[in-house]
Amino acid sequence: MNIIETVDLSHVYGANTPFERVAVDNISLSVKDGELLGIIGHTGSGKSTFIQMLNGLLKPTSGKILLNGADIWEKPKEIMKVRFKVGMVFQYPEYQLFEETVFKDIAFGPKNMGLGEEEIKERVLQAADFVELKYELLEKSPFELSGGEKRRAAIAGVLAMDPDVLILDEPTAGLDPMGREILLTQIMSYHKKRKNTVIFVSHSMEDIARIADRVLVINDGKAVMLDTAQNVFSRPDELEKIGLRVPQITKIITGLKKRGYNLPDGVLTVEEGFDAIMRLFKSKGVGVCSEM
């Protein structure tokens, strides 16, 4: 079943002024329930505009967004309900923290939903669990936390609304490799446990390759590719033309293949690449003693 569908979705900034610019140009897309969709695109390609339309923060200039089959702009007064169902984590979400304590900040969303105190508490603790935020941090001021903790607290603020669709805009930007790894794992385990839909926007091809079921490539406001990660990353020339690239490991393996080594197609992660090369060594009878 499709949870979100867009039909010929377009957005034009500053329509009818000299500054008119088409940010999103006729994108039609269906996102299946429980899918993990990755979105990649160059800076300014329109991906941020696109995702902001999905939860009703921006009104499309033309086209429709269907959530569970119903047009979200049919009743503009109830757009808030859409925002609770489609949770959005913006870039650098830590800059939105404002409450006295982390607990209160995470509770901001559930409170706006009008939930009871008991349920709010339960949801805050659950969200804190998902992002592995220690309970003793909940009573601290959000401004006392470290950068990575702030980021996780802010993400918990959206998770606490328990959205059916979770949109993350470059959640790993500006984190160190360790923080990146932790966050990615948490997102994947959240997705596995809750079985809800996740839309993940990133500049990092490695991240996308690792977690996405399908990948949408946006260029100049248009959807240029929509396919499985393997298929998208098997078209490196086209990607490079629009300023994107394939994951490094994919590049290495395809490079080796071109030189005549018998390696499989569609290798996306370092682990897969490692296994493939080890198998090749074994088949050639080369003894390697290594661990990874």
Next chain:
Amino acid sequence: MLRDVTIGQYFPGSSVLHRMDPRAKIVLLLPIIVFIFITKNYFAVALTTLFVFVLMLISGVPVKMYFKSLKMIIFIVLFTSVINLFYGRGEPLVQLGFIKITEAGINNSVFVAIRIITLIIASSMLTFTTSPTELTDALERLFKPLKVFHIQPNEIAMMITIALRFVPTLVEETDKIMNAQKARGADMESGGLIQRVKALVPVLIPLFVSAFRRAYDLAMAMECRCYRGGEGRTKMKVLKMSSLDFFAILIVFLLCIGVISCNVFLPAAVR
């Protein structure tokens, strides 16, 4: 929503007004404003209004932008002009209890409305046709005599530049934070006044935090580049008065003479 604020925006162009020396523009704006306000009869008002409208048309800035900046103050215009309607001496034309409307009152309210509108158009014209850098350069030069009072014009200029530089950044930041809070269900569009003010807290706190962070970062960056107050620095673009500016001075001078002679030789409509 915040993008609709047009007062203080700059529209690049190459009109006569764009090419004028910013110092001349600032200095000439003062007599124009003064003479807009001392008009005493409809001939004088017609003269100043015509003057401002002609300038508006040759400024090369879309007329729509001027109306946009007027939209922000339409309430003030209406309010003052309605108040003025009831404060006129003389024979009442209409009398409703203690409220009376006289001919002088009607004149007053029309004058006030026209004066404020032309004033806003004239001053938006300055910012529409002068880039912020030009503006601060000119102010720095114009403030130079204040050195006698130990006021450092170059420091003031730096502060103005920084403030102007951060306006768009903060507008963008506000937009972002508002969106983030809206995504968490913050309601900023409905409710009474108190509710709306309360709804601003989740926006203002992060905004202040980030403004302070930016300020510290900027101070650090300036110190790293050995900024010591910038006294005696030379300019990349040296301001120069051209024949265009002297011509402008002449025109404004003629306008002043025109307004004064209208005031003196023709009957006054308002006090």
